[in-house]
Amino acid sequence: MEPRKELPKRIGFWLNEKKCKKFNVPEFVEECRKKNMEVIKLLLHEPLQPQGPFDVILHKITPIYAQALDANQEACLLASAFEQYLLSVPSVPVVDPVPALHTLLHRPATYALLHAITAHDDQVMTPPYVELPDTNMRTKKQLLAQAGVTFPIVCKPVFGCGGTAAHELAVVLSASRLTEWQGPCVAQSFVQHGAVLYKLYVLGDAWHLVVRPSLKNFRATDAPTVHFNSSKVSKADSCSPLTQLDQSDRAMRHPQPDNSVFDRIVRTVRESLSMDLLGIDVVIDSSSGQYAIIDVNPFPSYDSIADLMPCFATLLFEKIQQRSCGHVLSASSINDLLPARGGRRQDSAGIDIPALLRARGHLPRLQCGEDSRTDDSHEGNSSPNTITQATYNTEDARSSAAAAGGEENSCIQTDSSSTTNSKICSSSGKKNTSCDSNSFTDRKSCSSSGKKESNYGENDATVTMNTMNAAHEKTLNGRYRKELSENKGCIENAVFQTNGINVTLSHDNGISERKKTCDAAAKNVINSTDIKQNTNGPANIIAQNGIIMTSNGKRSDSSGIFDESQSKNDLKSDQNAQLNIKCTNIASKCCYELDEMQNEVHHITNNTITDGITHSLKGCLYSDQCEDDCAGYAEKHSKCDAYCNLDLASHTEGSCSCSPACDVSKTNVLCTYSAGSPSAAGASSSQPYPSHVMSSVSSSSTLQQR
Ligand SMILES: Nc1ncnc2c1ncn2[C@@H]1O[C@H](COP(=O)(O)OP(=O)(O)OP(=O)(O)O)[C@@H](O)[C@H]1O
Numbered sequence: 001m002e003p004r005k006e007l008p009k010r011i012g013f014w015l016n017e018k019k020c021k022k023f024n025v026p027e028f029v030e031e032c033r034k035k036n037m038e039v040i041k042l043l044l045h046e047p048l049q050p051q052g053p054f055d056v057i058l059h060k061i062t063p064i065y066a067q068a069l070d071a072n073q074e075a076c077l078l079a080s081a082f083e084q085y086l087l088s089v090p091s092v093p094v095v096d097p098v099p100a101l102h103t104l105l106h107r108p109a110t111y112a113l114l115h116a117i118t119a120h121d122d123q124v125m126t127p128p129y130v131e132l133p134d135t136n137m138r139t140k141k142q143l144l145a146q147a148g149v150t151f152p153i154v155c156k157p158v159f160g161c162g163g164t165a166a167h168e169l170a171v172v173l174s175a176s177r178l179t180e181w182q183g184p185c186v187a188q189s190f191v192q193h194g195a196v197l198y199k200l201y202v203l204g205d206a207w208h209l210v211v212r213p214s215l216k217n218f219r220a221t222d223a224p225t226v227h228f229n230s231s232k233v234s235k236a237d238s239c240s241p242l243t244q245l246d247q248s249d250r251a252m253r254h255p256q257p258d259n260s261v262f263d264r265i266v267r268t269v270r271e272s273l274s275m276d277l278l279g280i281d282v283v284i285d286s287s288s289g290q291y292a293i294i295d296v297n298p299f300p301s302y303d304s305i306a307d308l309m310p311c312f313a314t315l316l317f318e319k320i321q322q323r324s325c326g327h328v329l330s331a332s333s334i335n336d337l338l339p340a341r342g343g344r345r346q347d348s349a350g351i352d353i354p355a356l357l358r359a360r361g362h363l364p365r366l367q368c369g370e371d372s373r374t375d376d377s378h379e380g381n382s383s384p385n386t387i388t389q390a391t392y393n394t395e396d397a398r399s400s401a402a403a404a405g406g407e408e409n410s411c412i413q414t415d416s417s418s419t420t421n422s423k424i425c426s427s428s429g430k431k432n433t434s435c436d437s438n439s440f441t442d443r444k445s446c447s448s449s450g451k452k453e454s455n456y457g458e459n460d461a462t463v464t465m466n467t468m469n470a471a472h473e474k475t476l477n478g479r480y481r482k483e484l485s486e487n488k489g490c491i492e493n494a495v496f497q498t499n500g501i502n503v504t505l506s507h508d509n510g511i512s513e514r515k516k517t518c519d520a521a522a523k524n525v526i527n528s529t530d531i532k533q534n535t536n537g538p539a540n541i542i543a544q545n546g547i548i549m550t551s552n553g554k555r556s557d558s559s560g561i562f563d564e565s566q567s568k569n570d571l572k573s574d575q576n577a578q579l580n581i582k583c584t585n586i587a588s589k590c591c592y593e594l595d596e597m598q599n600e601v602h603h604i605t606n607n608t609i610t611d612g613i614t615h616s617l618k619g620c621l622y623s624d625q626c627e628d629d630c631a632g633y634a635e636k637h638s639k640c641d642a643y644c645n646l647d648l649a650s651h652t653e654g655s656c657s658c659s660p661a662c663d664v665s666k667t668n669v670l671c672t673y674s675a676g677s678p679s680a681a682g683a684s685s686s687q688p689y690p691s692h693v694m695s696s697v698s699s700s701s702t703l704q705q706r
C-alpha cells in the first residue's frame, strides 16, 4: 500500500488588491505548492472561523488599519474581526503579529521604540523627533526645542502606513516656515546623508540590502518648504530633482556602509517587534558616520530582491514547523488607536505610547544584571538588584520619583520610550521626590529657582531628571548598565535639561558623600565637588549654557572657556570616559559646541582637529564669547557659509551651528567647501547616488544570512 500523502498545510493569506498585483501571487502559490502548502485567500467580509483552520497566516492588514484610522466604519469592523479571529487561534503563527503593526502604523510609537532600542548603541540612532500637534507656532517651536529637534526638519504624517496621504512629507527649512505644514505631524531632524538611502529588507532570518536614492542634503535656510511624496523619491527608478546633490555637496566623502552595523540594526529591530517582514530605512549621517534609522515598514515591497517567492514559501514552511511558538498574543488592538468618540485619528492625543509599547511586548522590563546592549561587553555581570520604577510624564516638564524602600542595592529600570518624558528611578532611598525641569535638587525639595544642595548617601541609585531630549536618554542608557555591573551598590546619574539644553552628570565609583548643586538662576552651574572623585571612572559631565565640566572636576568659566592647559588635562583625564569632553579652541578662545547626536564636544587646538573627526554640529553652547567667535569666523570664511550657517538672531533657540572645522586643516572633509573647489569630485547629476556608494555595495541587492 502506498503511504498516504500528507494533507497540504493551509496558509491563510490576505493582501489588498494593489499589493496582490505587486506581490505576484501566482508565483507565490506555486512555490507554496512545491512545499505542500495551499494558499487560501481570506475573505475579510465573511466570518473567518469557518474559513480555517489554518497552519499559518500571512497578511498585510495595514491598509485596512489606515482606513479605520480615517474613520471608515467598515474598515474598523473588518480590522476588529480580523484581530478577534487571530486571538481565537493563538497557536497559529501569524506573519506578522498585529501588535507590531499597531506600532509601525504610528510614527511616534515607532520612533519611541527605535529610540529606546538604539539608546545603547553609539553607532546607531534614530534622529531626534517630536510630535507636533495642530497648535500655535510658539508651542510648536517650544516642542521642537525641548526635544532637541533642529532645522531642517522632516515633517511626516503621524500615521504612516497605507494610503497616499501617509506618504506626503515635507522638509521645513526654518522655524519661520513652519506654517507651511498643515495639521499634526512628527517632526524629525533632517540628517544630511549624501542622498543615499539604505533599505534593509528583512525576510525572516535573512535580510537584503538595497541602495536607493534619497533626499539631497538640505540645510537650514529661509527657503520655502519642500513638499514631496516619499513614494516618488526613494524608488529604484526615482529621478527626482530632490535627490540630486547640489554641486557643492558632490565632492563630499560619504561614510562607507558597514554590513555588521546593518546586521545589528536588523537584529535589534526585528527582535523588539517580533516580526519577520520588515523594511528598515537607514541613512548614514555624512558628518558623524552614525547610522540613522528613519523609517520602519511592515511587509515592504522587496523590490529588486531575487528569488523572493521561494524565500517566502520557505519562511512560511518554517513557521509551520515551529508552530508550537504560535503568534504573539497581546491585548493590543487597533481600537487602542481609534479615537474614543469616533472620527479620524490624526494625532496621538490621549494615546499612552510607552504603556502601549510595553503592553505590546516591545519593551520588556529589563531584568537586573541583564545587559540589553548589543555589545556583550558586560555579559555575565549581574547585580543583586531589584527593579524599581520608571515614571513617565509626557505632559509637562516635571519629574517624579519612585523609591523602593529597603534594598541595599538596586537595579534601575530605565524605560526610554518617549522623547518627552521625565523619570527618576531611585533605588534604595526611602523618599520620593518630584523635581522641576530647571533645577537639580535634593530629594527633599525641588524648585525651579535658587540653589539646592544635597548629600547623597551610599545607597542612592540613579536619578534621571526631566529627560526631555532623546540625547539624554541615550547618554544614560548607554551607561547605566555598565555602571550597575561595575558599581558596588552606588550609582548616581543625573540627567537634566534647561532651556532645551542637556546637562548630564553621572557618578560611578560608589563614593558615599557627594554634593550636587544646581543653580537654575546661573543656568546649570554644577559644582566641581560633585565629581571630584570620579577621576578614574566612566563618569562624565556635559554642561551647557556657559559652564562645562569634565569628569575630573575641571570647569570652564561662565563663558564656557577653559584655560588652555587645563583643557588639555581635562581631555587626557577623560580618555577612559565613555563620553569624552572635548574642547574647541579657536584663536586661543574656546567655543564649545555640542553634537546632540553624539553628546560630544569637540576639541580643536591650534587649528588642528585633535580627534580627527569632523562633525556637523547640531547644537551650540552659547556664550557671548562663542557667539563672537562664530560670527567673526563666518565673516572671515564666508566660503564656509554652508557650515557656519549662523543664525544669530535666534541663537537662544540653539540654532547656531558654526563649524570651526571650516577654518582648519584644509585636508579634512569639511574643508572641501572652504577650499573653493566644490566641483572637484562627486557624482554626475544623472547618477541617483554617488559613485563611491555604488562601489561599496557590489550589487544593489545583497543577501545576508544571519
Ligand atoms: N530624518 C531624515 N533625514 C533625512 N532624510 C529623511 C529623513 N526622514 C526621511 N527622509 C527622506 O524622506 C524619505 C521618506 O521618508 P520616510 O521613509 O520616513 O517616509 P515614508 O512615507 O514612511 O516612506 P515609505 O514609503 O518607505 O513608507 C526617505 O527615504 C528619505 O529620503
Ligand SMILES: O=P(O)(O)O[C@H]1[C@H](OP(=O)(O)O)[C@@H](OP(=O)(O)O)[C@@H](O)[C@@H](O)[C@@H]1OP(=O)(O)O
Binding pocket: 018, 019, 022, 060, 062, 063, 160, 161, 162, 163, 199, 231, 235, 279, 297, 298, 299, 300, 301, 302, 303
Ligand atoms: O508599493 P511600493 O512598491 O511603493 O511599496 C511600498 C509599500 O507599499 P505596498 O504595501 O503597496 O507594497 C509601503 O507600504 P505602506 O507604508 O504604504 O503600507 C511601504 O512599505 C514602502 O516602504 C514600500 O516601498 P519600498 O520602500 O519597499 O519600495
